[in-house]
Amino acid sequence: MTDDAQPGGVDGDQPDTARIELDAILHATADPLRRHMLALLAEHGEMTAAEMALPVSRATGSYHCRILRQAGWTHTRVRGRERYLSLRRADLDGLYPGLVEAVLAAELAERERPKH
Helix, strand or coil: CCCCEECCCEECCCCCHHHCCHHHHHHHCCCHHHHHHHHHHHHHCCECHHHHCCCCCHHHHHHHHHHHHHHCCEEEEEECCEEEEEECHHHHHHHCCCHHHHHHHHHHHHHHCCCC
8 A cells, every 4th residue: 555644544545525536436346356345344344455355465455455545435544554444435325325335235246146
């Protein structure tokens, strides 16, 4: 993840609620790993990337965390060397009612869908 944490323990590249854009939100959900990360955050609340036990390298995990953060899906709280991610559900529900639940339901349906 980035080293540009602001005072107060927040990564500086996460948009204010008013600056979240639908195109960025939808683009971030195009990757199945990022949808999986969102589902984990919805289920467990605040987590570090290490706690998510992602099946990718640390650098790749950091990349996906950054995409979600910059799009506005997640909030990143910095504490020492750790970065804690949480879903910005209230912000997103206020901007795009039903979108978070739709994405999470679609991710669950995709996981349960028979693979050929």
